[in-house]
Amino acid sequence: EGLHALMLSAGKLYFGTATDVGNHNDEKYQAILAHQGEFGIITPENSQKWEVTEPRRNQFVYTTADTVAEKAQDNGHLLRCHTLTWHSQLPPFVSSGSWNASDLTDILTTHITNVMTHFKGRCYAWDVVNEALEEDGTYRESVFYEVLGDKYIPLSFKIAAQADPEAKLYYNDFNLETSPKKADGAERIVKLVRDAGERIDGVGFQGHLIVGQTPSRRALAALLSRFARLGVEVAWTELDIAHDFSSAASNGSSAANATQLEQQAADYVSVVGACLDEPRCVGVTVWQFTDKYSWVPLAFPGRGEPCLWTATYTKKPAYDAVSKLL
């Protein structure tokens, strides 16, 4: 039985993965992606980002995102849609413009409305605002924050709620597991949106973690339940747990040894287990399922092999451990 089927039996909504058009011609990859019961939802890894969907002002391009959405439909997968207001992967027209508040409000409104309307009815959830916080819990400097202050956050949720009333609207961020001040900031964002009278349905924990430095299941469950108590649902949205090959334990090697693979398995069990422990945790999405396509070694040289399958598509101890947990 696949991971998604097991998650359903455990009372959750899904087990999912990030994927994108770059993976479409890889037959072995596609066989696993389409394997009945393995995944129930996918997140387009890049195709719905602003630089792709609106590269120039008012020019909307949905070619690759539509291809991913069609593939999801063929496979019977739901879509977790990602992402609308984010400082990264922005087209130059947004990031290098010197906007006044009214212009940037127009740009945000047009973008969010157009993209959400295009995918209306097809997204289980949207990551409306992504990564608005610094590690110390203050707001990240971005064109949005500079021009609109923290109001860009409730504004984004307001536009999103109007564009697709059915989609769950999420705030999504990383290191909420390891930076307490950042977690405080995420809680502040939930309240900020609510106090402005807008709807926020969920907080997404990206879960880009490190083997041997992943908090315990108990600590992770406590973090999730802290947000659940605010009345939002929660999910692991971009889970991967990378080996740090620069650490002493790696001894110069850049391939995980048996001990490291066992630690990785234990860390995956902590994260997925925390979702099982929190009734308002709806599911887990991994950020790619094979080491072959992980973003981690490209973004963080010295780190790698964070996924459940090897680069040659064998299941790793982490896969077996998660499957046994479920």
Ligand code: XIL
């Ligand atoms: C990453 C993708 O995996 C890469 O392919 C891309 O080059 C950069 O973005 N947080 C997010 C994701 O919300 O969108 C990022 O995805 C990883 C970090």
